[in-house]
Amino acid sequence: MSPTLVILLVGCTIAAACALVGTFLVLRQMALLGDAISHAVLPGIVLAFLISNERSTLPMLLGAGALGVLTVFLVELSHRTGRLKEDASIGVVFPALFAIGVILVSRYAGQVDLDLDCVLYGEIAYTPWDLLYWQGQSIGPKALWVGGGVLLLDLLIVGLFYKELKITTFDASLAAALGFAPTAVHYLLMSLVSVTVVGAFESVGAILVVAMLVVPPATAYLLTDRLSHMLGLSVLCGVLSTIGGYGLARWLDASIAGAMGVVSGLLFVAAFLASPRHSLLSRLLRQGQLRRDMHEQLLLLHLDHGDGGLPLAEVSRRFSWSQRRLAKTVERLRARGWVEQSEAGLSLTPDGANALEHSGQGPLRHGPEDGSSVTVS
Amino acid sequence: MSLSSPTTEADDRTPTPADDHHGPLASGQPSTHPNPLQHDALTDRHREPAIEVHDLTVAYQTQPVLWDVDLCLPEGKLIAIVGPNGAGKSTLLKTILGLIQPITGWVKVFGAPYRRRRSWVGYVPQRESVDWDFPTNALDVVMMGLYGSLGWLRRPGKAHRHKALECLDRVGIAELADRQISQLSGGQQQRVFLARALAQEARLYLMDEPFAGVDATTERAILSLLQDLRSTGRTVIAVHHDLQTVAEYFDHVVLLNMRLVAAGPVETTFNTENLQRTYGGRLTVLTQAAEALLKARAEAPKLQRGGPG
Known part of the structure; x- marks a missing residue:
């Protein structure tokens, strides 16, 4: 051998x-x-x-x-x-x-x-x-x-x-x-x-x-909701750390045990950042999405009350949003065809009005392809 | 059947084993599991109280929690254990279950020590007593109720999954079977615990605050389940905190404050004097509320109550 x-x-x-x-x-x-x-x-x-x-x-x-x-x-x-x-x-x-x-x-x-x-x-x-x-x-x-x-x-x-x-x-x-x-x-x-x-x-x-003993199970814990899967995944993480660690040690010409420990730690960090439910990344993404939805809805609601058009400068003054946030929100809504910009300013399209009506109280729900499921009645 | 459906019992007869085939517990599908009520001991069921406690003293370290408690609880009733915080209510349940060793005294369950009656007793611990982040789903937790009948080493199979699913259905959350338990609301978690106890197919249920922290819908659903259990002759002993609902929900009450203050039918035992002896003088508003409820119930026809009142 x-x-x-x-x-x-x-x-x-x-x-x-x-x-x-x-x-x-x-x-x-x-x-x-x-x-x-x-x-x-x-x-x-x-x-x-x-x-x-x-x-x-x-x-x-x-x-x-x-x-x-x-x-x-x-x-x-x-x-x-x-x-x-x-x-x-x-x-x-x-x-x-x-x-x-x-x-x-x-x-x-x-x-x-x-x-x-x-x-x-x-x-x-x-x-x-x-x-x-x-x-x-x-x-x-x-x-x-x-x-x-x-x-x-x-x-x-x-x-x-x-x-x-x-x-x-x-x-x-x-x-x-x-x-x-x-x-x-x-x-x-x-x-x-x-x-x-x-x-x-x-x-x-x-x-x-x-x-x-600790790191692979902790990694598996982030990745699954079933005990049997957790056992299997921790074994897998342990084995991956071993193999990866050995490769790393050969590459760096360093301690094998040390490299194995490092790889298991890296696996944990990866799981922590990327696991579907528990991870930091998915939580941040979800929070970001909620915040964007909220901004869009606020803007739509506001435009719904304004007649004709509202100049961007006026929106900016009323909302006291940063230029960047305003521009991005408007850009997303325009891409979806919910708002349009004319000489009079920003105004709601029929699609946008329809979307607002269907959104109810909560944040706007879009279809899978950016509101394509929303149609004019 | 679903927990949230109205209770089907209407008769006032003493439940007999035969009732089980028509009662809500067996509704729709005949139970494949041996019914503990059809046990041989049933013939002399009225001779043995569900719980008999004698001279019971329990202490943590040197701090007494229960002091010289004597208690005899009848079968086929809904029984509330009531008392202030630290009165030893949970301790009493745990001692009955053999989880805590008393310093003096003994407990008998249907006339025998608990360890010979394990399969007759279902247990619903406090919801906070477990880690709900444990990697498992609702169905799996309910299956744990069947572990007792499996014994050591044997693994649950398809029939057990089916049975567990049935129990989830009976508490109205069959559709949540695959849900990770941390994703359940407090009320749903409580229902999972009740389903697990149902899976134990017990004759006596010990529940530690089954109504704690649940929404109104779940509270009604749990109550309806307890009444179903009673209508098939089961006994439920529950630690209960809401004094306003004691008289409405339960038949018997045990008033506890380290020592036993009183125990007996709600009508005769749950009164101002006993409550004041249990809680000290701190109980004016709640006492009056309870009194008002008692009075209201005495005047109203007994709609809630089936089985032997």
Whole structure:
């Protein structure tokens, strides 16, 4: 397998796995919990490492998974006291656990071959050469096995418990009343997040994991109104960020993880600007359209009351509009054949009068091709 | 049938299981779902109250919310829970549903703990309790009412979609099935919640402020739905805020202010003295309005009320 293919496959499996669980984190307004878990598992990794005395993946995954669940438990505990809000609880718990991890690493750094930089930043570029051995035989890059395993596990759990995850996320009290233990589902999801994060950050680093957990689901959230589509779209966004990021990194000769993070951010910005319903752009466009409609209607109404014609200068004086706004409004109405300009000034055409009559109270509604649907009766 | 259509009940008989086949709940299409009213327990239905609460005390941290409440609510009535803010009304509902563990006391639903009666009870939470920006549509939310009968792991199918659509139709918004829930008005959102409860095909409905923040049309529609439910022997217990409509809408009333002030038929319980004990002295105008309404209702023939009055 070529190194490029390995890097892309590792990136895509991890991005997909993170997107699946990240979707539910974002919907539960717990996006930061992924961040917290990705840091707080450090002591678990170190302890697993010290106990098992080898740098194999399974004990580390288990140790990290256990710490992940402990993180969630501690956050819930401090949150449930009613003294701390959820975000503050997260902020209290994870630095403490992470710091313990840092102390453990520095205290035993001599005895263990564990690099803090590697844990935090990972390096996806090395994954093709970190091979997994089975009975002395190489069976391919380790990151690919871990990533694939984590992705399969996520697919399995999210697939099996889709309905339960959905109802506990949307309406926990109904879920509880119907007998779907929301707390159990919560811990199931959080265990899954822990395992996913740990499996992922060994290859791509904690920072990129956070980006992959949160950014693709947040992007998908802007693009769809259905949970199932949101899951699919976040996986797609994650995969696109991976592939695009790899291309960008090759082009710039820069960090692959960094480039992937940048591309996922760019995708989010694109969705934010261009999504059909939620976006800034469509909102601005809609507002602009409403404002233009309003101007046209005001002008038509005013001309309707004036007899004969109204000189532009007079309209400008009465409306105190800018020259540009007046000119543009008149131009649009003339293009539609609703007003005409003669020597006496601006006046309403029969078409314009008709359009005004049909517009009722609201802003003028035009036909698909600029009022072509409006005809003289 | 649509929620907004006039109520079809006119008879004054005690509802029997047989009525279900003609009642509004089954109108048009025979229900394929087992009717909880046709349960074996129905034979002795008058022996078991819908809700029995004994010595119930609930506290958040050390702050008591409900204090030593004893309550027995009959089946087949529309029952309002009334009281000032922070009186523990929602808490009472949530405790009945097992969402909150009491410090002392117990709750029985049709003579058994709630967890053995889950499928008999439908729940309408407060509208603000969920995130309406959740990526889902109206039909999907209604389908959640069917999750209980599905149990763990099983996925809803075509029949469930059909059933959910029927329930949306019954609250009069079938045409909004595909609408994203944030695009619904407050009244429409409330109807979605009611449709979801209908999908639960329950015998007892617990509703947390079903009339809160809805327009007049929706309010009438919801009332008509509640009356339909009653006419087929269902029980509805609703937290209610509008004192002026209590006497008009409900049969029974529970007056609550941390302690139980009074509970019983509206005619005997919903009076100035009890209201003042519930709200303190702060209630002159509303009390008088309620009194006036009660008087008006006593004089008028009981048009609104079917079933066992």
